[in-house]
Amino acid sequence: MSDAVARPVDWGRALRVQLRVLGALILREMSTRFGRENLGYLWLFAEPLMLGTAIGALHHVTGHGLPGGLHVLMFWVTGYVPFYMFRSVINRAPTTVVANQSLLYHRRITILDIMLARNLLEGGAVMGTLVIFLAAFGMALDLWPKEPALVVFGMAAMLAMAHGAALILAAGAIYTDLIDRVIHLVTYVTMPFTGAFFMVFWLPTEMQHQALRIPTVQCFEMIRRGLFGTAVPTTFDVPYIITWIIGLNLAGLLMMNVARRKLVV
Amino acid sequence: MIRLENIHKSYKLHGGSSKVVLRGVSAVFGKGEAVGILGRNGAGKSTLLRLISGVEFPEAGHIRREMSISWPLGHAAAMHYAISGADNARFIARIYEKPIAETVEFVEDFAELGQYYRQPVRTYSSGMMTRLGLALSLAVDFECYLLDEVVAAGDSRFADRCRAALLDRRARSTMLMVSHQAETVRAFCTSGAVLKDGRLTRYEDLDQAIAAYHAG
Structure with missing residues (x-):
């Protein structure tokens, strides 16, 4: 990307190189994060699987019923697992550049490549985990997703939003450590507002409008429509979601472009 | 060819002040050249290599690269x-x-x-x-190698092999070597440059560069 090489640009070749770089980065990320010992790559799924089970089981045992007669375990697990993906993409963003600085010595590798590789891996792993859960619910409880495509779209939208936000945070972290210090607090405090653990129709009417301004709330509504179909009312606005995705990613790319030039390796 | 046009670079120091390292470096390194860049400790040699490799960016000026360039060799980077x-x-x-x-x-x-x-x-x-x-x-x-002197210095058997490999590469690759020792540069390079006070002066003749370096 930053190669100021005065050769005729061959876009096909450039794309091939980027895909190659991405593939290599994903493989590397897998081996550095999970190694080849004990469970190895299975940890990719094990972590969200264990956390999802724990959260779901906790609510199942404490046994509050949910409005609309939603299955307690399924509701909490399918709320928590996408949230887990969103949070880990965001939380790890501020340290991404520092942790991968040595990669930037290869001019073919951009910060965008590094972040795409990480986040696609995270998204893939969590999607895999969700599939495992949904298959289990289907077989054990006969609760199959009504519109599986919407679950996938909702997850993808959430990942794309998190990726854009992660670019902004990573760019900011090049200027100040403060970002890394406060981000864990922020993701913790804002957890109740993300939409992971409530549905919009539970709220009073005025609050529904407020809640639907939060883009992750709409992603969760989309995922829940996919899971529960029309058994409960759901609201989401696809152009609104897409606008957020484009906005966050454009802002992230612009900020990263500026910050990259300041980066001291 | 690698062309540097009026490169400026400074770094922020703790406490808010900043240190100017390069103040207007311009140079052209052609295909097949082996250039020894001489400079004292802290003259900005590593900075110059980092900018040429593209891992860091200049504050002002342009770098045009018309060949594939290695990362700076000698440190544990990359x-x-x-x-x-x-x-x-x-x-x-x-x-x-x-x-x-x-x-x-x-x-x-x-x-x-x-x-x-x-x-x-x-x-x-x-x-x-x-x-x-x-x-x-x-x-x-690579078509161009950026070398720190540590790669070629030393008297171990491995250092000999490095020197042999680099001399072999010199036949088809461009080499830019930074050093504070004239002897290391003399073993590899055919022309020279001196980095001093944030500026780079090229010399067609290596001996001239070495004389200027010692005179400075």
């Missing part, structure tokens, strides 16, 4: 500490579109790390890291 030397070789092979098995084998032969080749890089000594770095870059086969 590799992963958490994974083994062999995994680093695989990674480099994937990134630079080289056959994986051959690359792993070439690096193993050249770097002579023994059992350490399959151990995480963070367990290596600095000499081992230098060897691995050089081996990785030779495996890629």
Whole structure:
């Protein structure tokens, strides 16, 4: 990307190189994060699987019923697992550049490549985990997703939003450590507002409008429509979601472009 | 060809002040040249290599690159500490579109790390890291090599092999070597330059560059 090489640009070749770089980065990320010992790559799924089970089981045992007669375990697990993906993409963003600085010595590798590789891996792993859960619910409880495509779209939208936000945070972290210090607090405090653990129709009417301004709330509504179909009312606005995705990613790319030039390796 | 046009670079220091390292460096390095860039400690030699390699950006000025350029060789940069030397070789092979098995084998032969080749890089000594770095870059086969003197200095058997490999590469690659020692540069380079007070002066004749360096 930053190669100021005065050769005729061959876009096909450039794309091939980027895909190659991405593939290599994903493989590397897998081996550095999970190694080849004990469970190895299975940890990719094990972590969200264990956390999802724990959260779901906790609510199942404490046994509050949910409005609309939603299955307690399924509701909490399918709320928590996408949230887990969103949070880990965001939380790890501020340290991404520092942790991968040595990669930037290869001019073919951009910060965008590094972040795409990480986040696609995270998204893939969590999607895999969700599939495992949904298959289990289907077989054990006969609760199959009504519109599986919407679950996938909702997850993808959430990942794309998190990726854009992660670019902004990573760019900011090049200027100040403060970002890394406060981000864990922020993701913790804002957890109740993300939409992971409530549905919009539970709220009073005025609050529904407020809640639907939060883009992750709409992603969760989309995922829940996919899971529960029309058994409960759901609201989401696809152009609104897409606008957020484009906005966050454009802002992230612009900020990263500026910050990259300041980066001291 | 690599063309530097009026490059400026300064770094922020703790406490808010900043240190100007390069103040208007312009130079052209042509294909097949072997240039020794002489400068005292702190003159900005490593900064210059980092800018040419593209890992850092100048504040002002342009760098045009018309050949593939290595990362600056000599430090432990450009590799992963958490994974083994062999995994680093695989990674480099994937990134630079080289056959994986051959690359792993070439690096193993050249770097002579023994059992350490399959151990995480963070367990290596600095000499081992230098060897691995050089081996990785030779495996890629760049059109231009950016070299720190440590790659070619020393009197070990391995240093001899590095020198031999670099001399062999010089026949088809461009080389830019930074050093504070005239002798190291003399062994590899055919022309010279002196980096002083943030400016770079090119000399067609290496002896002239060395004389100017010692006079400064």
